Amino acid sequence: MKAELKQHCPNDANVNCANCRLNSICLPLALRQDEITQLDDIVQRGRPVQKGQHLYRQGENFQSIYAVRSGAIKAYSTTDDGEEQVTGFYFPGEILGMDGIGQNRYASSAQAMDVSAICEIPFHRMEELSGKLPSMQKHFFKLLSQEIVEDQRHITLLSKNSAEERLAALLVSISARHARRGLSATSFRLPMSRGDIGNFLGLTIETVSRVFTRFAKQGLISIANKDVTLIDLEKLKETANVF
Amino acid sequence: MKAELKQHCPNDANVNCANCRLNSICLPLALRQDEITQLDDIVQRGRPVQKGQHLYRQGENFQSIYAVRSGAIKAYSTTDDGEEQVTGFYFPGEILGMDGIGQNRYASSAQAMDVSAICEIPFHRMEELSGKLPSMQKHFFKLLSQEIVEDQRHITLLSKNSAEERLAALLVSISARHARRGLSATSFRLPMSRGDIGNFLGLTIETVSRVFTRFAKQGLISIANKDVTLIDLEKLKETANVF
DNA sequence: CGTCCACTTGACAGTACTCAAAACCTGTGG
DNA sequence: CCACAGGTTTTGAGTACTGTCAAGTGGACG
Numbered sequence: 001m002k003a004e005l006k007q008h009c010p011n012d013a014n015v016n017c018a019n020c021r022l023n024s025i026c027l028p029l030a031l032r033q034d035e036i037t038q039l040d041d042i043v044q045r046g047r048p049v050q051k052g053q054h055l056y057r058q059g060e061n062f063q064s065i066y067a068v069r070s071g072a073i074k075a076y077s078t079t080d081d082g083e084e085q086v087t088g089f090y091f092p093g094e095i096l097g098m099d100g101i102g103q104n105r106y107a108s109s110a111q112a113m114d115v116s117a118i119c120e121i122p123f124h125r126m127e128e129l130s131g132k133l134p135s136m137q138k139h140f141f142k143l144l145s146q147e148i149v150e151d152q153r154h155i156t157l158l159s160k161n162s163a164e165e166r167l168a169a170l171l172v173s174i175s176a177r178h179a180r181r182g183l184s185a186t187s188f189r190l191p192m193s194r195g196d197i198g199n200f201l202g203l204t205i206e207t208v209s210r211v212f213t214r215f216a217k218q219g220l221i222s223i224a225n226k227d228v229t230l231i232d233l234e235k236l237k238e239t240a241n242v243f
Numbered sequence: 244m245k246a247e248l249k250q251h252c253p254n255d256a257n258v259n260c261a262n263c264r265l266n267s268i269c270l271p272l273a274l275r276q277d278e279i280t281q282l283d284d285i286v287q288r289g290r291p292v293q294k295g296q297h298l299y300r301q302g303e304n305f306q307s308i309y310a311v312r313s314g315a316i317k318a319y320s321t322t323d324d325g326e327e328q329v330t331g332f333y334f335p336g337e338i339l340g341m342d343g344i345g346q347n348r349y350a351s352s353a354q355a356m357d358v359s360a361i362c363e364i365p366f367h368r369m370e371e372l373s374g375k376l377p378s379m380q381k382h383f384f385k386l387l388s389q390e391i392v393e394d395q396r397h398i399t400l401l402s403k404n405s406a407e408e409r410l411a412a413l414l415v416s417i418s419a420r421h422a423r424r425g426l427s428a429t430s431f432r433l434p435m436s437r438g439d440i441g442n443f444l445g446l447t448i449e450t451v452s453r454v455f456t457r458f459a460k461q462g463l464i465s466i467a468n469k470d471v472t473l474i475d476l477e478k479l480k481e482t483a484n485v486f
Numbered sequence: 487c488g489t490c491c492a493c494t495t496g497a498c499a500g501t502a503c504t505c506a507a508a509a510c511c512t513g514t515g516g
Numbered sequence: 517c518c519a520c521a522g523g524t525t526t527t528g529a530g531t532a533c534t535g536t537c538a539a540g541t542g543g544a545c546g
Contacts, residue, residue, distance in 0.1 A: 077395060077399065079399060079403070079484060080484060080485070080486045081484050081486075083403055085395075085399040085402055087395045087398060087399075098388055099388060099391050099395065100388070101384050101385055101387075101388035102385045102386075102388035102391075102392055103392070107391075107392045107395065127377070127384070131380060134370070137370065137380065138370065140384070141344050141370070142344055142345045143345075144344075144388065144391065145341055145342060145343070145346075145387065146346075148341065148345075148350075148390050148391055148394060149345055149350045151391060151394035151398065152328075152342065152350065152351070152394060155328065155330060155394060155398055155401060156320065156328040156330075158401040158402055158445060159401055159445035160326055160445070162501075162502090163501075163502065193524075193525090194524075194525060195524085195525095202402035202403070203502075203503095204502075204503060204504085205524090205525075205526095206502090206504085206525090206526080206527085207501090207502055207503075208525095209525060209526055209527080210527080212525095212526095213526075213527085225510090225511075225525085241322060241323060241324050243324075405534095406533080406534070436492070436493090437492075437493060437494095438493095446534075446535090447534075447536080448492090448493080448494095449493090449495085449534090449535075449536085450533090450534060450535075451493095452495080453494080453495080453534095455494095456494075468492090468543075487546100488545105489545090489546090490544090490545090490546105491543090491544085491545105492541105492542090492543080492544095493540105493542080493543090494539105494540080494541070494542090495539085495540075496537105496538085496539080497536105497538090497539105498535105498536085498537085498538105499534105499535080499536075500533105500534095500535075500536090501532105501533095501534090501535090502532095502533090502534100503530105503531080503532075504531075504532090505530085505531100506527100506528085506529085506530105507526105507528080507529105508525105508527075508528095509524105509525080509526070509527085510523100510524080510525070510526080511522100511523085511525085512521100512522085512523085512524095513520105513521095513522090513523105514519100514520085514521085515518105515520090515521105516517100516518090516519080
């Protein structure tokens with residue numbers, strides 16, 4: 001019973017990669033048991049990050065990449081002229097901070113949207129491990145490559161799709177990521193503000209609000225504050241051009 | 244005299260990484276002399292790729308990454324609903340194809356916009372080499388990370404900037420990449436069509452044309468077909484929010 | 487020299503933005 | 517427990533930028 005609890009409390013200090021319930025979608029994904037132990041040795045688990053707190057800030061020396069264990073993180077970059085662009089939302093099992101590798105400085109800032117539990121992985125140790133474990137190196141190359149593909153999908157979304165299509169795509173994406181963790185695909189809480197959503201999707205806050213209202217009137221979703229229910233997921237997927 | 248020529252003819256079969264005039268901005272960038280030799284062993288240099296020909300197509304098995312030696316390549320992906328999105332333009336010294344690593348299939352297609360000389364680098368050999376040479380691994384992580392940062396910059400461009408700002412940003416970017424190779428920063432030929440430019444920037448062909456005309460009337464550029472001269476590079480940089 | 491295709495230009499329309507105000511949560515303190 | 521202040525979200529009215537449709541121009545190439 002107690003061991004059971006340990007496994008399921010994301011803030012328990014006794015969590016490790018081997019018993020983490022996210023290990024099938026997170027970094028250990030491609031590793032053998034003995035390799036997971038080696039990974040585990042370099043992972044640091046601190047105390048929970050409070051809402052609004054930063055994991056790292058743009059321009060800081062790059063030290064670590066981070067895995068989300070619970071909660072939700074947003075990444076955003078600030079342009080020379082002071083404007084902010086939300087570049088991604090990160091949920092449990094997802095890795096962030098890899099944009100810092102190229103310049104040895106973080107190219108974006110990462111902020112908790114909820115109380116979150118985070119695994120910190122010092123990159124230089126990760127590099128060492130990748131040199132030793134080909135499967136680790138391969139997996140890491142994959143992670144980076146997939147982030148590129150993700151970003152290019154987002155570029156397409158911004159370049160080609162209407163406000164409705166963009167918002168539908170975001171809802172469908174969050175839905176799928178919830179489902180992957182065994183949670184409801186149709187009912188969840190949006191951890192981010194309307195402003196963050198709009199910023200991420202290249203829309204104003206007013207447009208986001210209006211489209212939500214339109215979706216609700218069409219019976220596609222029901223929404224109360226940050227709690228959404230996807231009533232017609234199929235139609236949303238069609239709208240999002242996800243077939 | 245003959246050795247001199249060899250170094251400067253991009254289609255010469257005797258080129259190698261050690262004597263390639265691009266080696267300071269291309270893959271060998273971070274390598275020692277003896278390491279460059281090892282890299283050179285796995286690089287394949289075929290005959291020139293003709294205009295319109297593909298290096299690889301979306302969905303094909305991922306085998307190699309490619310370095311542009313001369314000419315220019317565009318990468319584009321086709322969405323489920325058949326629309327095309329140009330995801331990048333690649334000039335000499337730049338690496339493409341890395342979006343294939345994650346899924347073992349190319350996530351985009353790559354097509355020559357001019358006759359081009361290309362170096363092909365089989366990825367599995369590159370992985371091996373990375374396992375042996377920490378500096379190669381590090382450099383490769385960097386490359387991938389930088390592509391992510393690039394893509395995020397492009398996301399910001401599409402999300403926040405007007406048609407004029409986007410086009411100015413593209414001109415300034417191409418200018419900088421020319422300058423890096425020792426070519427004119429202010430006068431060059433655009434290898435891509437107006438359609439490709441518009442597609443890349445999330446604009447229609449008509450808008451691209453109109454903005455070019457506007458820039459010309461304002462004395463920022465002069466443009467005749469594909470030949471551009473950046474008359475007021477400073478003002479263009481301002482417009483592009485590049486400080 | 488003529489055809490084809492890429493590009494330019496014009497007129498008009500529509501989606502999303504801006505500005506403004508109202509409604510609604512949330513948390514605090516009386 | 518209620519009242520209130522601050523912030524967030526919703527809604528409305530008007531505008532503007534870019535897209536659409538259509539026609540015309542001009543290079544490139546056979």
